[in-house]
Amino acid sequence: MNTRSIRFRLIGLYALLLAVVVLVFGAYTYKRLQHFLRDVIASSLEHRAQQIAQGILKDIPTKGEGYVATETELRYAPALNDKFVRVTRADGQAVYLSNPPNDHTFEPSEVPPSPAGGAGTREQEVSNGVVLLISTQPYEVKGAYYTVDVGTSLVSSNRILRALLLTLAAGLPILMGVAIYGGYVLMKRALTPVQNIMRAAQDITLHHLSRRLPVPDSGDEIASLSLALNQMIARLDESFQHTSRFTADASHELRTPLTIIRGELEAMLLGRKIEPELREELASLLEEVERLVRIVEGLFALSRLDAGEAQAECVPLDLAKLARTTAEQMCLLAEEKHIDLVCETGEGVEVDGDRSRLKQVIVNLLDNAIKYTPEHGHVRLRVKSSNGTALLEVADSGPGVPPEALPHLFQRFYRADEVRSGESRGAGLGLSIVYSICTAHGGSVRIENIQPVGCQVTVGLPKSAHV
Numbered sequence: 001m002n003t004r005s006i007r008f009r010l011i012g013l014y015a016l017l018l019a020v021v022v023l024v025f026g027a028y029t030y031k032r033l034q035h036f037l038r039d040v041i042a043s044s045l046e047h048r049a050q051q052i053a054q055g056i057l058k059d060i061p062t063k064g065e066g067y068v069a070t071e072t073e074l075r076y077a078p079a080l081n082d083k084f085v086r087v088t089r090a091d092g093q094a095v096y097l098s099n100p101p102n103d104h105t106f107e108p109s110e111v112p113p114s115p116a117g118g119a120g121t122r123e124q125e126v127s128n129g130v131v132l133l134i135s136t137q138p139y140e141v142k143g144a145y146y147t148v149d150v151g152t153s154l155v156s157s158n159r160i161l162r163a164l165l166l167t168l169a170a171g172l173p174i175l176m177g178v179a180i181y182g183g184y185v186l187m188k189r190a191l192t193p194v195q196n197i198m199r200a201a202q203d204i205t206l207h208h209l210s211r212r213l214p215v216p217d218s219g220d221e222i223a224s225l226s227l228a229l230n231q232m233i234a235r236l237d238e239s240f241q242h243t244s245r246f247t248a249d250a251s252h253e254l255r256t257p258l259t260i261i262r263g264e265l266e267a268m269l270l271g272r273k274i275e276p277e278l279r280e281e282l283a284s285l286l287e288e289v290e291r292l293v294r295i296v297e298g299l300f301a302l303s304r305l306d307a308g309e310a311q312a313e314c315v316p317l318d319l320a321k322l323a324r325t326t327a328e329q330m331c332l333l334a335e336e337k338h339i340d341l342v343c344e345t346g347e348g349v350e351v352d353g354d355r356s357r358l359k360q361v362i363v364n365l366l367d368n369a370i371k372y373t374p375e376h377g378h379v380r381l382r383v384k385s386s387n388g389t390a391l392l393e394v395a396d397s398g399p400g401v402p403p404e405a406l407p408h409l410f411q412r413f414y415r416a417d418e419v420r421s422g423e424s425r426g427a428g429l430g431l432s433i434v435y436s437i438c439t440a441h442g443g444s445v446r447i448e449n450i451q452p453v454g455c456q457v458t459v460g461l462p463k464s465a466h467v
Contacts, residue, residue, distance in 0.1 A: 045135035298429035320345035
């Protein structure tokens, strides 16, 4: 999972907040139950101490102190109820001390005497580590002062608290897991429209600006975003159409005057009474006009490709055969520089496409390879099939391409001529045309440097569906 994705971050934040809430809730529940149990026990002990003081000690003047022990055992049976009861005089002598409780959690005789200072409830730890909750109630009868201590151990309440902790420790992770999974499912459903928009946006290219993003029928912010993006794409499409029409119209209008200028210059150069210096200047002008003609032709070709004319005639064809015949036609250009042009095609590789456009791809790539390969070098053209894809490779033994220039070679008017050959040649449109044709055919094209020297262009096209 992508840790930088919105889904991962939202789930992480949701899980963190849920964990904090669950821990706070568990701690609050534990503390509230702890205080509740203590208050209930304390209230019960205080009530029992008052009952002993007001119901039994008041009769000491008439019935004697021995009555206290007998009556307390009969009425309240402290040991049977796991309680501790102690009645002491003002001098600290015990009038009554209950027997050890049935749970044997503590020994009554080991409980320290209550501190002076009146009524109250306190916690007292005995020698075996058990904590007692003791309620003290002072009482006066006929000038005699007595203290009633009623207590019980907190073992049972602590057992309840431990059971709650175990329940929370076992249940809360399960609850968190279910909640996080539910949140993940809900978040996945909520982000599904975003993923659909993203996939649709990836399919919208320069040649498919007429496509639009899906608009979810939810009326929420995602639907508003999709509508806004569709409006932006429509504006881009309109702007691009205007630009394409302008480029096509300008290129078309420039072709005629350039043709006339080229014809006039050629006619002048054929004249016999032209001074050598003027002839040289006219030849230079003609060369620049030829270059300008190539630029205009390239722009015109790109405008037609942008308008979707890359597959005007889409038919099944043998790419290997097309590469062989094109290489034979380019051999003369290679021989002028003493370059060895090798064509390795093997068996037929069928693709669907426009024959003239695909031939234009091969011509442009071979022309580039021959142009940038020094004399006595070699150029290799290879066509093969791999995993349902037809591959056309053109490799040369030239100086290669600077790594920083590789990502920009398919941009229009971008040139790396000065680096590769030391000259400024070409208009920087050949590879743009190749890229447009390959993209329109559903293919791809990439350029890479090869070892020890040279550059290789690889074109990948889907194999024919009719094979």
